[in-house]
Amino acid sequence: xxxxxxxxxxxxxxxxxxxxxxxxxxxxxxxxxxxxxxxxxxxxxxxxxxxxxxxxxxxxxxxxxxxxxxxxxxxxxxxxxxxxxxxxxxxxxxxxxxxxxxxxxxxxxxxxxxxxxxxxxxxxxxxxxxxxxxxxxxxxxxxxxxxxxxxxxxxxxxxxxxxxxxxxxxxxxxxxxxxxxxxxxxxxxxxxxxxxxxxxxxxxxxxxxxxxxxxxxxxxxxxxxxxxxxxxxxxxxxxxxxxxx
Numbered sequence: 001x002x003x004x005x006x007x008x009x010x011x012x013x014x015x016x017x018x019x020x021x022x023x024x025x026x027x028x029x030x031x032x033x034x035x036x037x038x039x040x041x042x043x044x045x046x047x048x049x050x051x052x053x054x055x056x057x058x059x060x061x062x063x064x065x066x067x068x069x070x071x072x073x074x075x076x077x078x079x080x081x082x083x084x085x086x087x088x089x090x091x092x093x094x095x096x097x098x099x100x101x102x103x104x105x106x107x108x109x110x111x112x113x114x115x116x117x118x119x120x121x122x123x124x125x126x127x128x129x130x131x132x133x134x135x136x137x138x139x140x141x142x143x144x145x146x147x148x149x150x151x152x153x154x155x156x157x158x159x160x161x162x163x164x165x166x167x168x169x170x171x172x173x174x175x176x177x178x179x180x181x182x183x184x185x186x187x188x189x190x191x192x193x194x195x196x197x198x199x200x201x202x203x204x205x206x207x208x209x210x211x212x213x214x215x216x217x218x219x220x221x222x223x224x225x226x227x228x229x230x231x232x233x234x235x236x237x238x239x240x241x242x243x244x245x
Contacts, residue, residue: 048077
């Protein structure tokens with residue numbers, strides 16, 4: 001097996017892998033191998049199974065990075081043997097048996113709650129499913145207030161919705177119990193209450209960094225996030241990435 005690690009970037013709800021567009025060059029320029037797959041956003045266990053399949057096909061250790069709902073996904077997919085560690089970005093660090101709704105329900109709502117839009121999508125042989133997205137007009141202020149406005153309006157109309165089913169699905173596994181973890185709290189987050197992030201990270205024993213950022217911390221603060229990922233790589237795999245000057 002290769003000893004060279006790979007960073008797998010797992011996007012969240014209402015976004016796709018392009019949400020890592022500013023972070024990826026920071027990592028690639030410092031010699032870090034990166035994979036940024038498209039998450040189906042259909043169910044927590046299904047999405048985790050897909051990311052697990054990606055991880056299993058990578059030769060060498062993997063550092064999983066999850067943004068927002070992607071944090072819940074890596075919490076489960078982190079069970080894979082070659083996962084060396086977890087990095088949460090404005091994310092949900094669920095406990096085993098806990099759902100997104102349960103974790104979030106213990107704290108006051110963020111601005112997201114009043115900005116959600118529900119639409120139907122077909123499920124072959126079953127009743128229609130429900131997709132959840134963010135009101136396009138509210139997206140910049142709720143999701144991306146410190147991101148370039150021209151980019152924010154593109155992100156608003158190119159959302160990848162999350163199936164409502166995923167909010168109530170319990171996590172069958174919590175990888176942070178056995179894998180080292182890092183957590184970035186976006187202290188000006190209007191999508192997830194920052195206290196939800198803090199609580200999950202503290203419970204996981206993660207090394208926590210707070211950044212005064214919107215929910216899209218990897219777009220508004222890519223250099224700071226890259227530094228945290230490089231630190232996690234060094235601690236978990238011994239890989240010393242060259243910092244981008």
